[in-house]
Amino acid sequence: MYRYSDFDRDFLAERNRQFRAQVERRIDGSLTEDEFKPLRLMNGLYLQLHAYMLRVAIPYGTLNSAQMRQLAYLAETWDKGYGHFTTRQNIQYNWPRLRDVPDMLDALAEVGLHAIQTSGNTIRNVTADHFAGAAADEVADPRPVAELLRQWSTDHPEFQFMPRKFKIAITGAPNDRAVTAAHDIGLRIVRKDGEIGYQVLVGGGLGRTPMIGKVLAEFIPADDLLPYLEATVAVWNVIGRRDNKYKARIKILVHEFGLENLKAEVEKEFALRKPLYAGGKDVALLEEIKTHFAAPAFDAAPTDAFDAFYAADPIFRSWADTNLSEHRAEGYAIVTISLKKQGDTPGDATADQMRVMADLAQRYGHDELRISHEQNVILPHVHKRHLPQIHAELRAAGLATANIGLISDIIACPGMDYCALATARSIPVAQEIATRFEELKLEHEVGPLKIKISGCINACGHHHVGHIGILGLDRAGVENYQITLGGDGTEDAVIGTRTGPGFAYDEIVGAVETIVKTYLGLRESAEETFLQAYARVGIEPFKAALYPETKTRAA
Amino acid sequence: MPRDFTPKVITANHLLEGDVVYQTADDRWTRYHAEAELITDEAHAQIRLLDAERQVDTIVGAYLADAQDGPKGPEPTHFREVFRTRGPSNYAHGKQVEL
Ligand code: HEM
Ligand code: SF4
Numbered sequence: 001m002y003r004y005s006d007f008d009r010d011f012l013a014e015r016n017r018q019f020r021a022q023v024e025r026r027i028d029g030s031l032t033e034d035e036f037k038p039l040r041l042m043n044g045l046y047l048q049l050h051a052y053m054l055r056v057a058i059p060y061g062t063l064n065s066a067q068m069r070q071l072a073y074l075a076e077t078w079d080k081g082y083g084h085f086t087t088r089q090n091i092q093y094n095w096p097r098l099r100d101v102p103d104m105l106d107a108l109a110e111v112g113l114h115a116i117q118t119s120g121n122t123i124r125n126v127t128a129d130h131f132a133g134a135a136a137d138e139v140a141d142p143r144p145v146a147e148l149l150r151q152w153s154t155d156h157p158e159f160q161f162m163p164r165k166f167k168i169a170i171t172g173a174p175n176d177r178a179v180t181a182a183h184d185i186g187l188r189i190v191r192k193d194g195e196i197g198y199q200v201l202v203g204g205g206l207g208r209t210p211m212i213g214k215v216l217a218e219f220i221p222a223d224d225l226l227p228y229l230e231a232t233v234a235v236w237n238v239i240g241r242r243d244n245k246y247k248a249r250i251k252i253l254v255h256e257f258g259l260e261n262l263k264a265e266v267e268k269e270f271a272l273r274k275p276l277y278a279g280g281k282d283v284a285l286l287e288e289i290k291t292h293f294a295a296p297a298f299d300a301a302p303t304d305a306f307d308a309f310y311a312a313d314p315i316f317r318s319w320a321d322t323n324l325s326e327h328r329a330e331g332y333a334i335v336t337i338s339l340k341k342q343g344d345t346p347g348d349a350t351a352d353q354m355r356v357m358a359d360l361a362q363r364y365g366h367d368e369l370r371i372s373h374e375q376n377v378i379l380p381h382v383h384k385r386h387l388p389q390i391h392a393e394l395r396a397a398g399l400a401t402a403n404i405g406l407i408s409d410i411i412a413c414p415g416m417d418y419c420a421l422a423t424a425r426s427i428p429v430a431q432e433i434a435t436r437f438e439e440l441k442l443e444h445e446v447g448p449l450k451i452k453i454s455g456c457i458n459a460c461g462h463h464h465v466g467h468i469g470i471l472g473l474d475r476a477g478v479e480n481y482q483i484t485l486g487g488d489g490t491e492d493a494v495i496g497t498r499t500g501p502g503f504a505y506d507e508i509v510g511a512v513e514t515i516v517k518t519y520l521g522l523r524e525s526a527e528e529t530f531l532q533a534y535a536r537v538g539i540e541p542f543k544a545a546l547y548p549e550t551k552t553r554a555a
Numbered sequence: 556m557p558r559d560f561t562p563k564v565i566t567a568n569h570l571l572e573g574d575v576v577y578q579t580a581d582d583r584w585t586r587y588h589a590e591a592e593l594i595t596d597e598a599h600a601q602i603r604l605l606d607a608e609r610q611v612d613t614i615v616g617a618y619l620a621d622a623q624d625g626p627k628g629p630e631p632t633h634f635r636e637v638f639r640t641r642g643p644s645n646y647a648h649g650k651q652v653e654l
Contacts, residue, residue, distance in 0.1 A: 026570070027570070027571065027612070028612070029611055029612030032611045033611060033615050033616070047568055047573060047615060047616065048573075049575070049635075049638065049639055050573070050575060050639070050642050050643065050648075050649045050650070051568075051572070051573040051574055051649075080646070080648055094643075095648070096573075097571060097572055097573065098570065098572075098573065099571060345645045345646075416634075416635060417638070417643035417644050417645055418643060422635075425638075425644060427643075427644065427645045428644045428645060431645065474634075474635075477632075477633055477634065478634070479634060
């Protein structure tokens, strides 16, 4: 895992000292809220509906057990005993008091964590596949490149006052788990004739104007990556719109200026910048960074114990079938721990649960944990012989829900239960959908189905790329939920299509049930997934089921 | 035609705790919506908002929220303001258990 240098540590300590003083001056009234707000936001402190919220960064979603235990300690000491893992690979504390925040930040710094938010119109934290370094389908670990990009973009003098913020995501595997097509730039590591390079997507993003990224370059050789990205960002920085913040993202430039025109400009700019990188310092730095992400020493041991248990225990088998993914090392598996127990809040973990996960990682998982953007926790490197024991301990902690990728594995943003920007609630909608399908005992029969819920147009819950997407709105003072179908956040990314008028709070669970039952009724076999069936039949059968009265009127 | 002024209360978050507070007619900040001053005159509302905004060492983000008269005092009318009087719906946290 990436270790912070002494420089980083001193920088963190200094930042925390400064913020402590700023909090003091805010409390004694010598700083106004207008003066304090940008300072607290830079330090990850937000004011929500009912309380402050502290957002702690988890770089590349990677944690060790000591860090996870410290997150538990914060939850218990300064919050209400739990934390909320988000789709941005960070953890949020929903109840800190202003006075306590400097102590929380010092406690985080003890384990090399912080809440510093890259804010403003800069290049934001680079996100990566949560299975990085573990997945069987991986071409190369994307995290060293993500870290290289972080170092390159931090304090890059040219990129501090851009038209808008800029987000980059990277995957090292053909199965895109990092939603790269929904970022300003998406990078996919590919191999061509034995050589490692990058496919570059541009102009993706969700929010108000959702767009899927388009291929800017099919193959950029590894040595050309930084000058090519620099050229791309530079072109947008110069010609991107600054007149309207809703039109400033690079996706609007791609849309208005055209992909081919943008390509041509980037090529011109790249030719100018490439010579500046001739020394190869960036390539050497990448090699150095790679040593920090070296794989653990994997055990070579038999997996008989796993095989026997798998054959004998149906509960274990069901969990193993849904929550394990293929590891690149022989005898290993990737374990996804579901934070989506039916009826619970998606993404929440108690302090005790965090400690259980930390202990398991330390004992059986090469001391590594990951946070996925799907709001689950991952043990990336587990030898299969330990799985029965791990499953038993997870079960005792209420963490053995076997539902990864199924209908109750819902992404939901905090919505109007916490978020000051929300136009409707999302958490209770997720809770009720999960509980409903649990009662119907339909979850496993339905198979892979991703529901994603946002409580406003900012789309923190990625609803546009949910197979079923739900967007909560305020329609004339009442909560109203719009449904989109057929969205997909993988390598075949698609923005979902709206079904029609929205549904009231007490109708939305029934509407989802109607959609799922319609799917069950029309699928050709149990193997045809919701998304495949949708691709075959289109939206009409679902519309007809959702809005029967419109049909009668038209007839 | 100017829209009729609907009654309002002044609400904000407490600086230290971050929780929801309301301005009373006698210039206190209360945790109870029913104790808030119900403002029915637009000019008075603007003055009271200025009064609130000056109190930078007590509260954050004062604004006018729609309200109506009820048997026990002012009541919120919009669902967002109803939630702010209670706390989140996924846990028994916040005002619903603390008041
Ligand atoms: C509760 C406090 C939160 C606030 C105030 C907030 C605010 C926002 C805003 C204003 C945006 C739009 C930014 C823009 O496009 O200009 C945004 C985007 C986003 N937020 Fe949040 N958010 C919050 C919580 C969360 C949580 C808990 C998650 C994860 C579950 C999350 C994930 C995201 C993501 C992934 C985007 C990018 C969507 C896109 O591609 O446009 N946010 N957020
Ligand atoms: S989508 Fe809207 S409601 Fe949900 S967390 Fe983001 S800003 Fe808040």
